[in-house]
Amino acid sequence: MQGIKVLVTRPEPENSDTCQRLSSIGASAISLPMLQIKPCNSEHEIKKLHSQLFNLDAYQYVIFVSKNAARLGADLIDECWPMLPVGIQWLGIGKGTTQQLNALHIPAISNPGHTTEMLLNWLKPVKMREQKVLIVRGKGGRPVLATSLEERGAKVDQLELYERIAPIYDAQTFFFLEQPDVIWSTSGESLDNLTKQVEKHLPDFKNIALLTPSERVAEQARSHNWKRVICAQGADDDSFIAATKQHLGR
Template sequence: MAVLVTRPDTRGEQLTEALNKAGVAALHMPLFRISAGRELNELPNKLTQLKAGDFVFAVSPNAVEFAAETLRNTGFRWRQDLTYFAVGQSSAEYFCEQSEQAVHYPYAHENSEGLLALPQMRQLTGKTVLILRGNGGRELFPAQAAIRGAQVEIVECYQRVPVEYDPIEQTNLCQRSGINTIIATSGDILTRLTDFVPAGERDWLTQCRLVTSSWRVAKSAERAGWQKRQILIAPKADNATLVKMLAELAEK
């Protein structure tokens, strides 16, 4: 088994290195690079304007990283009188580490649906929810938070910028490397992947096993041409879970 890692930044590099150390051949081809968001300078003021008891939600470790760096550089601290949330365990742990505050997350389902099912989210009238995220992304959580009565504020903390490759050259490299398994942990990555690979190589792409961490992305993959049997859904999106899953798969 040879795995293509599409996860961007150092987390993609770390995942590739961990897979190779575990005896699973892996190639890193990030489809995006992560850069600072265009609204980071608004973050200190938006945090200051929140009322005690308002909510702050970080979509990902990237959002936490850029937000925390901005606050450090401007002399601000994460407020102790706010309630903090993240979409999954890895993001929550990183948010807790950076903010030194307790961070809630949905244990059972680490996605927007799980977040919305938390008891704290049932009635949001009078609350302001500040969402720290990248450019684009799902609109389910902000839309539902508004329907439940919240005032929703969004800060673009990072941008996903497509990495430019020669599609034919990179696809040929993947084929020569024997890639038969691809990790695509988000809808944006899956869309970029299917748009990137030349049309003449679409059969090769959809015959590769696809590993994701979301039923939603899995359904998108089926619509893009993958057979259900070729799609594996990891219980979580963190690197340790993906390495364990793929190492066990390689041993079969």
């Protein structure tokens, strides 16, 4: 990765962590977050979230959909449960999410494949019947996980901890933006935001290799006319670094 320029579009604080990781292996990280995470922090919102979490011990499964869900969720759980309730299967979608949970002392495991779709394949329908599931996520995310689990007979609630907002950049940001060798886009929503900015300011960027975390996002990129789309088979840094090295023949 020595000298390779990587455009990183993760939201903060993950963006800074990824840029530091890239710098540590000799790459040049170009930071351009394409999502802004706004935690729910009003008094009313926090009271509502605490009220939900006081019933945490009623659930058999708690599923965290992202590193931000893990980070914010673990803090709130700690406020309500100094000792974690027993009998819960803690799940993180993706290696990075699970590692974040483990670092925060929540004994989560990842499903094989590290995507929502693979999680649903892994959770046998018969096992989910009458199970109570809490999905920890942001507002307005994809409904497929909750809908599919309910179709299998699970009783699903959602703990919505944050909003995802498109950052506002001026034209000058893109005028001075260094051209990367590869672009990392780690979610469908950030890809949509990136595509809008690129089409407006830097249409030639669509010819640069674009790495995505899943085939679903890869297909989304192709539908937006990105020319060189590569699926990293995971949203964590290790997956993206490995896919970048393979693409570059290193």
